[in-house]
Amino acid sequence: MSEDGFMTVHGTPARAGGDDLLERLRRVAFLAAYRMLGSVAEAEDVAQDCLLRIAPDGTLADDVRNPEAFTTTVATRIALDVLRSARVRRETYVGEWLPEPLVGDVVASASAPADAAEHAELADDLSTAFLVLLETLTPSERAAFLLHDVLGYPHRQAAEVIGTTELAARQLASRARRRVAERRGSHVGDGPVPAPPRDPRAQELVDRFIAATAEGDLESLLELLADDVELVGDGGGKVPPGMSVSRAVSGSVAVARLLLGFTRRGAPARMEAALVNGAPGVLVHADASVGGGVLGAYAIDIAGGQIVAVRGVINPEKLGHLGPLADLTAVAAALKAASPRRRGGQDHDRQDHDRQGRGPVAEP
Numbered sequence: 001m002s003e004d005g006f007m008t009v010h011g012t013p014a015r016a017g018g019d020d021l022l023e024r025l026r027r028v029a030f031l032a033a034y035r036m037l038g039s040v041a042e043a044e045d046v047a048q049d050c051l052l053r054i055a056p057d058g059t060l061a062d063d064v065r066n067p068e069a070f071t072t073t074v075a076t077r078i079a080l081d082v083l084r085s086a087r088v089r090r091e092t093y094v095g096e097w098l099p100e101p102l103v104g105d106v107v108a109s110a111s112a113p114a115d116a117a118e119h120a121e122l123a124d125d126l127s128t129a130f131l132v133l134l135e136t137l138t139p140s141e142r143a144a145f146l147l148h149d150v151l152g153y154p155h156r157q158a159a160e161v162i163g164t165t166e167l168a169a170r171q172l173a174s175r176a177r178r179r180v181a182e183r184r185g186s187h188v189g190d191g192p193v194p195a196p197p198r199d200p201r202a203q204e205l206v207d208r209f210i211a212a213t214a215e216g217d218l219e220s221l222l223e224l225l226a227d228d229v230e231l232v233g234d235g236g237g238k239v240p241p242g243m244s245v246s247r248a249v250s251g252s253v254a255v256a257r258l259l260l261g262f263t264r265r266g267a268p269a270r271m272e273a274a275l276v277n278g279a280p281g282v283l284v285h286a287d288a289s290v291g292g293g294v295l296g297a298y299a300i301d302i303a304g305g306q307i308v309a310v311r312g313v314i315n316p317e318k319l320g321h322l323g324p325l326a327d328l329t330a331v332a333a334a335l336k337a338a339s340p341r342r343r344g345g346q347d348h349d350r351q352d353h354d355r356q357g358r359g360p361v362a363e364p
Contacts, residue, residue: 007200021067022058022187026051028068029075030036031126035146036079037086038099040321046082050075054227062333072151076143077161090135094237095246098311099131100318101297102277124198125150126275128299129310133183144169145176156250199302203273206300209307210271216263218256226306231259234314240332246313255310266338269295277299284314286326292332293326294319 003107006211017218029136053073054060065071088195090097125128141163147158148169159169198203207223212220229252235244249255262269268290274283274297282298296314316325 021060022051022055025054025071028071032072032075032146032151033079033082035125035131035134035150036076036083036142039086039104040318041101042082042086043079044073045262046078049078053078060154065091070162073153073157073161077146080139080143080162087139090327095244096237096248097235098231098232098313099277099319100129101128101281101299101313102126103274103281103283103297103322105275122185124278126278128279129301129309131176131277132311136183138181140164141172141176141179144172145180148173149177152242159235163198172248184277192207196209198279199305201305201346202300202302203280205305205307206282210282210299213259214271215261216260218260219258221256222252224307225255226304226308227252227312229255230309231255231310232312232313234311234313234318236317238315238317242335243332259310262335263330265335268334268338269326276333283322286331290330293324294322295326295328295331297322317324 029047029050030043032041033043033050037043037046050071054071057096060067060070089186134145137145143162144155147153147161148155153161155170155173156166160174162169163174164172173258188199205341208220211217212224226353231245231249233245235246245258249258268287269284270287271284274281275280276297276299279299280302281300284295284298286293286295295321296312298310298312299309301309313319316328319325
C-alpha cells in the first residue's frame with residue numbers, strides 16, 4: 001500500500017478498460033461488500049452498482065491511479081449505506097443470524113493473492129467466525145475496522161468513506177479493534193488483531209466429523225468436540241419444525257446428541273466435505289429419494305485439535321447461490337415417516353446404551 005492508500009495490483013499496472021479488468025474489479029467489489037454485509041445477494045447487488053458508478057460505459061477514467069483501491073472505496077461506501085438500512089431487519093430476524101456461506105475456493109477465485117501468507121490472510125477475513133464477530137460492531141465501526149485494520153487504509157481515507165472526521169474514524173477503529181480482540185482473547189494494541197492460528201489437521205478433523213455423524217458414532221464424535229463446543233443454526237424461521245435449532249446449543253454431549261439425532265431419525269441427507277468461507281466445512285445435500293438439492297452449509301471452527309464451534313445455515317433464502325435447493329417439505333415428510341419405523345430400534349438401542357453406562361441415545 002502506498003502512502004496515499006492506493007494498493008498495488010499484484011505488482012502490475014492496471015489499465016483502464018478491458019473485460020478482464022472489469023471482472024477482477026467486480027470480484028474486488030464483491031469481497032469488500034461481503035465483508036461488510038455477510039450477504040451474498042446484497043454483495044452482488046453492491047458489486048453491480050459499484051461497476052455502474054466507476055465504469056458506466058465499460059471503461060475506467062484515465063485518472064484512476066489504482067482501480068482496485070478505487071473500487072474497494074466505492075463498494076465499501078455503498079455497502080455501508082446498505083448495512084445501516086439492514087440493521088433493523090437483522091434485529092427482527094427469527095433465531096440466530098449467520099452470514100450467507102461462500103462454498104468452494106472463493107479466495108483463489110476472488111483475486112489471487114501474491115503468496116500463501118496473503119492467501120491465508122484473505123481466508124481469515126472471509127471466515128464465518130470473523131464475520132459473526134463483526135456483527136457485534138456498529139456499521140461505522142465495521143467500516144472503519146475493515147478499511148484500516150484489514151485493508152490497510154489510512155484513517156483519513158476511512159473517514160472519507162464513512163463520512164466523518166479522521167479523529168472519529170480513528171476512534172471507531174480503536175473501539176472495534178478492542179471488541180474484536182476481547183472476543184478473540186487477544187492482547188489489545190494499536191496494530192491489527194491477529195487471527196487464531198489455523199489447525200493443519202482441520203481437513204482431517206472435518207472428515208472424521210462427517211464419518212462419525214453419518215455412522216451415528218457417539219464416542220468418536222465426542223472425541224472430536226471440545227467440552228464447550230457451540231452449535232448455532234440459522235433457519236431464519238423458514239424451515240419446518242424439527243429441522244433447525246432456535247437458539248445456540250453448548251456442550252459436547254448436547255451438541256453430539258443433537259447432531260446424531262437427525263442421523264438416527266433417518267434423515268434423507270448426506271454430508272460432504274467442502275470449503276466454507278475459506279476453511280474446511282460441510283455441505284449437506286438431500287437424498288435423491290426426496291428430490292436432492294442443497295440442505296445446508298456448515299462452517300467448522302477448530303482450535304487445539306478439537307471442534308469448538310459448528311455454525312450451520314439452512315435458511316433456504318441464504319443458500320440459493322449454491323445451486324438447486326432441497327424440497328424442505330419433502331425432507332420433513334420423510335423424517336416424519338421414518339420416525340415410527342425407527343422408534344422400536346431406538347428404544348432397544350437406548351436400553352443397551354444405558355446398560356453400558358453411556359447415557360441416553362442422541363436425540364434432537
